[in-house]
Amino acid sequence: MRICLSAIGALGVLVVVPRLAGAADCPSFVDPIVLNGSSAAEPLVIAMAKVLAAQPSPTTLVYAKPGSCVGVTSVQEDATPGGACALGACITGTVEYFDPVANAVTTCTLTAATHVDVGLSDVWVDTCTGAQPKAGVKDTSGPVEPMLFVVPKASQQLAITAEEAYLVFAFGSASQAKPWTVETNLAIRNPTSGTEQVIAHNINLPAGRWKGMDKGGSGGVVTAVSISTAPESTLGILGSDVYDANRDKLSALAFQAFHQKGAFYADSTATSFDKRNVRDGHYVNWGYLHMITRLDATGAMNANAKRFTDWVTGATGTPSPFGDVTDVIIQAKMVPTCAMKVSRASEGGAISPFAPAADCGAKFEAAVPH
Known part of the structure; x- marks a missing residue:
């Protein structure tokens, strides 16, 4: 209109789930993937976390939400992802995860500095830093926000x-x-x-x-x-x-x-x-949800980062725990790129016509309230 x-x-x-407040130290997570950054991404993270926690071999999304650019920095500055945490890399403090036993989103405190698998950002890296991603850092675009x-x-x-x-x-x-x-x-x-x-x-x-x-x-x-x-x-x-x-x-x-x-x-x-x-x-x-990840000397993401980005983009080579990931994206009130008729290549940049390879616009329209 x-x-x-x-x-x-x-x-x-x-997915509306209860929340349990907690300042207790974090437990030992089952198969954790550590996410850091955008608070606007929380509905998608929670929707995914609930599905993953219910799998026969569950995965735990451990999520901190200090802001998009903090998420970018925590990955960009992590020059030694397998070693000591560089200045600006890693996270400590309050994180949240979905506890399947309590059936609730729960917060806890990370007491040890923890490397981030995926930085979640609502903006491109250069919006935060004024420069393109550093060597060894990849920006993968996801759904529209x-x-x-x-x-x-x-x-x-x-x-x-x-x-x-x-x-x-x-x-x-x-x-x-x-x-x-x-x-x-x-x-x-x-x-x-x-x-x-x-x-x-x-x-x-x-x-x-x-x-x-x-x-x-x-x-x-x-x-x-x-x-x-x-x-x-x-x-x-x-x-x-x-x-x-x-x-x-x-x-x-x-x-x-x-x-x-x-x-x-x-x-x-x-x-x-x-x-x-x-x-x-x-x-x-x-803008797009951006997933910021480190690349090793061969140009590959770590296994956790690849799993998460593949799930969100629908690029999995094996059956996804989400079935069609567009269902989860729609449930989380975001817009899958396959439902878009336009695109842009920079923050606030020109809008151009876009034709997705597999248009899901009709599916999106049918799935949302009118």
Whole structure:
């Protein structure tokens, strides 16, 4: 759906599982694959983790979510993946995993520095580092992640333009871009966040120069926006997969990009889940889930990294524990690339026509609510 801003302008099936909080030291994981980075990737990681935990020979996805660019760094700087941890490589502290006995996502504390198999990023490596991946580092693109501006359910706001978003987040309380002029009610992330980076490239405001309150992760944004007592002046940013699981608390704004003549929801309407405007190029705030991995001297990934990237891309040479991985991607509220009609080759770059080798657009449309 397109919205005419001259009429309303402001300037003018995710698997739901219980969570067990825990600060205890981590157990000995069964066949662990260590993931680090994007918090927006959490719905996909959880959906995959539940399937893997139920296999006859289970695998445990051990997941930390400090932000996309932290995930990139933890792999890029890991020059000795079989040895000591270099500065910026490896992870310690809080991670989460799916515990099949408790049937819950559980957190625990990694006390020893642990090498990362796959860095998960919502953005290309050069968005984080200013340079192409280092020698021995591979960036594999996965499903598409739309990024959204979100407001409390009680808000009357329907859309935002790129110009408005630039003013709001560049100048905060001084922006005069009503109603979003209360800086403490702007729920943002930080320069390591792929969500902020994707949107930053589409409103021409570098991440890190934003006004607002860093909420530390997607969950923090959901909480801050949904419980706000000032719904009209509250504005946040989220991955659409996280938003789709919280539509009872939040509303997404239509977005009018620079040079567009109207605003578009990521979906065809405010209430559908079809991501039609993302898939055909009308909604521009989107990127790919990138899987960042190390390569050995022969150009091969380690076995854990290869298993995970093959599962997500559907490139497995043997039967996958997920059957058709597009089912899991759709369940996690992401868009499989085979459902896309457009592509892009850089952050916020030009959108080009795309014809997948095996089009799953009809399957995607049939699987999501309308």
